[in-house]
Amino acid sequence: MRLVVIGGVAAGLSAAARARRLDPSLEIIVLERGRHVSWAACGLPYFIEGQVRSVEQLTVYTAEYLSRERNIQVRTETEATAISHGRREVALRGGERIRYDKLVIATGASPDQGALEPGERVFTLTTLEETERLGRWLSERRPRTAAVVGAGYIGLEAATALRARGLRVTIFEAAPEVLGREDPELTEWTRKHLERFGVELRLRTRVPEVGGFDLVVLGSGVKPNSGLAMEAGIEIGRTGAIRVTERMETNLTSVYAAGDCAETTHLVTGAPAYIPLGTTANKMGRVAGANAAGRRERFPGVTGTSLVRVCGIAIGLSGLSIAQARRAGFEPVSARIEHADKASYFRGRPCAVELVADRRTRRLLGGAVVGENEVAGRVNTIAAALTARLTVDAFEHLDLAYAPPYSPVWDPLLIAAQQLMKLLD
Numbered sequence: 199m200r201l202v203v204i205g206g207v208a209a210g211l212s213a214a215a216r217a218r219r220l221d222p223s224l225e226i227i228v229l230e231r232g233r234h235v236s237w238a239a240c241g242l243p244y245f246i247e248g249q250v251r252s253v254e255q256l257t258v259y260t261a262e263y264l265s266r267e268r269n270i271q272v273r274t275e276t277e278a279t280a281i282s283h284g285r286r287e288v289a290l291r292g293g294e295r296i297r298y299d300k301l302v303i304a305t306g307a308s309p310d311q312g313a314l315e316p317g318e319r320v321f322t323l324t325t326l327e328e329t330e331r332l333g334r335w336l337s338e339r340r341p342r343t344a345a346v347v348g349a350g351y352i353g354l355e356a357a358t359a360l361r362a363r364g365l366r367v368t369i370f371e372a373a374p375e376v377l378g379r380e381d382p383e384l385t386e387w388t389r390k391h392l393e394r395f396g397v398e399l400r401l402r403t404r405v406p407e408v409g410g411f412d413l414v415v416l417g418s419g420v421k422p423n424s425g426l427a428m429e430a431g432i433e434i435g436r437t438g439a440i441r442v443t444e445r446m447e448t449n450l451t452s453v454y455a456a457g458d459c460a461e462t463t464h465l466v467t468g469a470p471a472y473i474p475l476g477t478t479a480n481k482m483g484r485v486a487g488a489n490a491a492g493r494r495e496r497f498p499g500v501t502g503t504s505l506v507r508v509c510g511i512a513i514g515l516s517g518l519s520i521a522q523a524r525r526a527g528f529e530p531v532s533a534r535i536e537h538a539d540k541a542s543y544f545r546g547r548p549c550a551v552e553l554v555a556d557r558r559t560r561r562l563l564g565g566a567v568v569g570e571n572e573v574a575g576r577v578n579t580i581a582a583a584l585t586a587r588l589t590v591d592a593f594e595h596l597d598l599a600y601a602p603p604y605s606p607v608w609d610p611l612l613i614a615a616q617q618l619m620k621l622l623d
């Protein structure tokens with residue numbers, strides 16, 4: 199029995215590794231068109247900032263290691279150009295054909311760069327090579343100004359990194375809000391915060407003239423690499439990504455899809471969602487690999503949890519903003535509070551929390567946490583509550599930890615829940 203995996207990063211290698219663990223007899227071949235496998239795009243902004251010394255540090259496993267230690271055959275610089283499911287074959291650039299019994303498509307996503315193409319002074323932050331090129335350019339040319347296209351998390355991380363290298367940075371965002379969140383207050387807070395750090399945020403503004411800046415970084419989101427699947431007759435969802443079941447099955451028998459090329463379910467709305475993130479790619483890949491190896495595992499979906507560092511402050515988001523909740527048919531109410539994130543005698547720093555709930559059912563629908571400390575823990579608590587479909591009434595009584603160096607006796611999450619309760623009563 200042979201499993202072929204197309205794509206050798208988070209989703210593809212999670213699938214291959216899990217299948218190998220469950221079935222030592224399976225022949226596993228991973229096809230990767232790039233030169234590297236198993237590397238962490240999430241670390242690229244920190245290479246630009248200087249916190250990661252070399253891009254090699256971002257590579258977790260090499261093709262040689264996977265072959266030697268895991269018995270997974272990884273073929274780099276090998277592009278799949280077509281899938282012929284009738285013959286159970288993948289065609290490669292160059293003409294070779296590879297037969298499969300099970301197939302996992304983990305082709306990821308590509309930057310949605312719009313009008314600007316990467317070029318001499320225009321960079322993306324999506325491959326090791328491009329990021330290294332940007333790193334060299336910064337060291338050799340010593341530019342003074344940079345334009346960043348997009349105020350999603352990649353754009354904000356890129357702006358933070360470039361500012362830390364001393365550049366004057368302007369972010370251009372076509373939408374009226376940051377982080378795709380439809381949250382004017384969060385946007386205004388972010389704009390002011392960036393301004394304090396010398397980064398200008400221009401909203402509702404299209405791609406800048408390259409001429410006005412020493413360099414441009416494209417960070418304007420990604421689109422799923424679903425073309426190969428579509429041409430093979432695999433169903434594409436409304437989001438433009440590959441439609442899969444909870445078991446990561448496509449509409450073709452024995453063909454699975456996972457990661458940034460596939461859609462999933464939003465656990466708050468129940469609707470298909472495309473929220474491409476590394477966390478999700480790993481989980482979807484693991485489930486696809488298990489099922490390809492004969493198990494019956496499921497990945498129920500996401501609450502859309504993300505975390506980004508913007509000039510020293512962390513922004514954590516999960517679930518829906520009030521505008522998104524309204525559009526999804528809820529009757530949302532929200533409360534926003536600011537409170538110290540630890541006891542005052544431990545130099546607590548401000549922590550802002552917003553919670554959104556449905557007036558009819560009192561169910562929690564989303565939340566945002568902004569601060570310097572413990573933001574991941576707090577937003578993860580919101581994610582857990584959303585997954586468990588907690589009401590605000592239940593959330594208000596969560597037994598959250600307290601010790602003065604880490605939190606105040608009333609955690610900011612619970613204070614926000616109390617405020618929200620007042621609006622629901």
Ligand SMILES: Cc1cc2nc3c(=O)[nH]c(=O)nc-3n(C[C@H](O)[C@H](O)[C@H](O)COP(=O)(O)OP(=O)(O)OC[C@H]3O[C@@H](n4cnc5c(N)ncnc54)[C@H](O)[C@@H]3O)c2cc1C
Pocket residue numbers: 204205206207208209210229230231232238239240241242243276277278279304305306307323324352423426456457458459474475476477478479505
């Ligand atoms: C700058 C940056 C920062 C990020 N930060 C975070 C973060 O902090 N947290 C987080 O959760 N996520 C983050 N992400 C997102 C995360 O990196 C992705 O969600 C994750 O890499 C998706 O994994 P994947 O395996 O689905 O796709 P990819 O990583 O895109 O890998 C797909 C692979 O498939 C290969 N491929 C495509 N088509 C073919 C073909 N036809 N034949 C052969 N090979 C093919 C591609 O070359 C690619 O290597 C970040 C992304 C970027 C760019």
